[in-house]
Amino acid sequence: MTWLAPARQWALLIALSAAVAALLLGLHAPAALMLGPLGSAMLLASGGLRVRFPLPLFVVSQGVIGCLIAKMVPLTIVGDILQHWLLFTAGVLFVVAASSLLGWLMTRLEILPGTTALWGTSAGAASIMTIMAESYGADIRLVAVMQYLRVVLVAGVAALVARLFGVSTVQAAAPLVWFPHVHWLPFLETMALAIAGPLLARSLRIPAGAFLVPMIAGIVLTHFGLMTIELPTWLLAGCYALVGWNVGLRFTRPLLVHAARALPKILGCTVLLIALCGLVAVMLVHGAGVDPLTAYLATSPGGSDSIAIIAASTNVDVSFVMAMQTVRMIAVLFLAPILTKFIAERLRPSDDLPS
Numbered sequence: 001m002t003w004l005a006p007a008r009q010w011a012l013l014i015a016l017s018a019a020v021a022a023l024l025l026g027l028h029a030p031a032a033l034m035l036g037p038l039g040s041a042m043l044l045a046s047g048g049l050r051v052r053f054p055l056p057l058f059v060v061s062q063g064v065i066g067c068l069i070a071k072m073v074p075l076t077i078v079g080d081i082l083q084h085w086l087l088f089t090a091g092v093l094f095v096v097a098a099s100s101l102l103g104w105l106m107t108r109l110e111i112l113p114g115t116t117a118l119w120g121t122s123a124g125a126a127s128i129m130t131i132m133a134e135s136y137g138a139d140i141r142l143v144a145v146m147q148y149l150r151v152v153l154v155a156g157v158a159a160l161v162a163r164l165f166g167v168s169t170v171q172a173a174a175p176l177v178w179f180p181h182v183h184w185l186p187f188l189e190t191m192a193l194a195i196a197g198p199l200l201a202r203s204l205r206i207p208a209g210a211f212l213v214p215m216i217a218g219i220v221l222t223h224f225g226l227m228t229i230e231l232p233t234w235l236l237a238g239c240y241a242l243v244g245w246n247v248g249l250r251f252t253r254p255l256l257v258h259a260a261r262a263l264p265k266i267l268g269c270t271v272l273l274i275a276l277c278g279l280v281a282v283m284l285v286h287g288a289g290v291d292p293l294t295a296y297l298a299t300s301p302g303g304s305d306s307i308a309i310i311a312a313s314t315n316v317d318v319s320f321v322m323a324m325q326t327v328r329m330i331a332v333l334f335l336a337p338i339l340t341k342f343i344a345e346r347l348r349p350s351d352d353l354p355s
Contacts, residue, residue: 006051006052009044009049009050009051010051012044012049013037013040013041013044013049013051013245014241016040016043016044017036017037017040017041017241017244017245018036019036019040020035020036020037020039020040021033021035021036021037021241022036023036024036025176032313033236033237033240033241033309034155034240034241034243034244034309034310035155035156035159035244036241036244037240037241037242037244037245037248038152038155038243038244038245038247038248039244039248040244040248041244041245041247041248041249041251042152042248042249042251045248045249045250045251045252045253046251046252046253046256047253048253049249051249053245053246053249054242057242058242058243058245058246059198059210060194060195060198060239061238061239061240061242061243062198062210062211062214062243063193063194063195063197063198063210063211063213063214064190064194064214064231064235064236064239065211065239065243065308065309066194066197066210066211066212066213066214066215066218067190067193067194067214067215067218067229067231068229068231068236068308068312069215069218069308069312069318069322070214070215070216070217070218070219070221070222070229071218071222071229071231072312072318072319073215073219073318073319073322073323075219075220075223081323081327084288084320084323087284087288088323088324088327091280091283091284091298091299091324091328092324092327092328092331093331094276094280095123095276095277095280095299095301095328095332096123096331096332096335096339098123098273098276098277099121099122099123099273099301100118100121100122100339100340100343102117102121102269102272102273102276103117103118103119103120103121103122103340103343104117104118104343106118106121106265106269107343111262111265111269112139112142112262112265112266113138113139113142115138115340115344116138116139116142116143116146117146117269118138118340118343118344119138119143119146119340120138120142120143120145120146120147120266120269121146121269121273122147122332122340123150123273123277123301123328123332142258142259142262142266145251145255145256145258145259145263145266146266146269146270148247148250148251149251149266149267149270150270150273150274150301151247152247152248152251153270153271153274154274154300154301154307155307155310157274157300158296158297158300158307158310159310161292161293161296162293162310162314176233177233178233178234178237179232179233179234180232180233182230182232183228183230186227186228186229186230187230187232189227189228189229189230190227190229190230190231193214193217193218193221193227193229194214197209197210197213197214197217198210198213198214200213201213211308212326212329215322215326240309243309273301274300274301277299277300277301278296278299280295280299281295281296281298281299282295284298284299290317290320291316291317293314293316294316294317294320294321297310297311297314297316297321297325298320298321298323298324298325299324300325307321307325308321308322308325
């Protein structure tokens with residue numbers, strides 16, 4: 001598709017994304033406005049689509065998603081974390097341990113070259129894990145496939161689980177009003193937070209801060225009545241699309257061709273990790289009385305912004321989901337690189353490289 005002018009490539013991407021999203025909306029699929037663009041971007045990128053992705057817009061879209069969660073999650077999220085600290089600690093540590101063990105086993109069995117499996121199975125912070133992997137001699141392309149394929153599968157399986165449990169979606173509850181009346185002062189305040197939050201996170205070098213800083217700041221500011229978050233449907237739809245495109249456009253044909261031989265192993269590894277996290281969800285259901293979909297979304301490994309969008313479109317305990325996802329994200333950002341380095345540095349050279 002490289003022979004198409006950039007404007008026409010963008011037009012094709014937008015048109016296909018809108019059509020698929022409309023189809024999913026008609027089927028009342030959760031997070032249809034994100035999954036439609038994501039699937040369309042994967043299809044077109046693997047067919048040779050080469051559009052220049054507007055990174056600043058994606059960063060702002062993360063800020064908007066953070067504001068959306070701040071609007072839905074009360075300040076009592078801190079109370080949820082303190083009240084269920086043992087539950088959260090056990091769940092998060094299990095996910096980190098399961099991903100590290102799975103990566104170690106794949107490396108020892110030489111299923112993937114070098115330390116690729118260690119970095120690829122780290123459950124979260126996909127972009128950071130991909131960047132760090134290169135300095136440890138891992139195949140950065142396979143790491144990228146493992147990380148972003150997991151994000152895609154987690155989002156798809158979460159939407160499927162929501163559908164199987166018959167959970168009604170926000171989109172299905174009432175007809176979408178694409179251009180509602182906008183209260184301009186709250187809207188401008190919201191956009192200021194969505195833009196300033198990622199900038200502050202970048203200056204302070206806060207990992208995943210483009211999403212976390214607006215979310216945390218928005219929760220505090222709205223709780224004390226210092227601002228009202230205003231997010232019209234058209235803005236959310238655009239941000240959902242940017243989140244979906246950011247993941248989908250990474251799956252280019254050269255990347256998929258490179259990973260083709262290892263793809264069954266990568267898929268098996270990813271599905272196993274999701275299944276292990278699903279086991280934690282089962283424990284939450286039977287041990288703590290959490291409803292199944294809330295438990296599944298809370299324990300899903302990675303793709304926090306995607307999970308946030310799905311949680312926002314379904315009738316689940318969003319506060320519990322985002323509390324656990326936030327704790328897991330912070331834990332993975334600090335623990336996963338340390339554990340991965342620890343294991344990688346102790347692999348003998350003969351174990352580190354396939355014969």
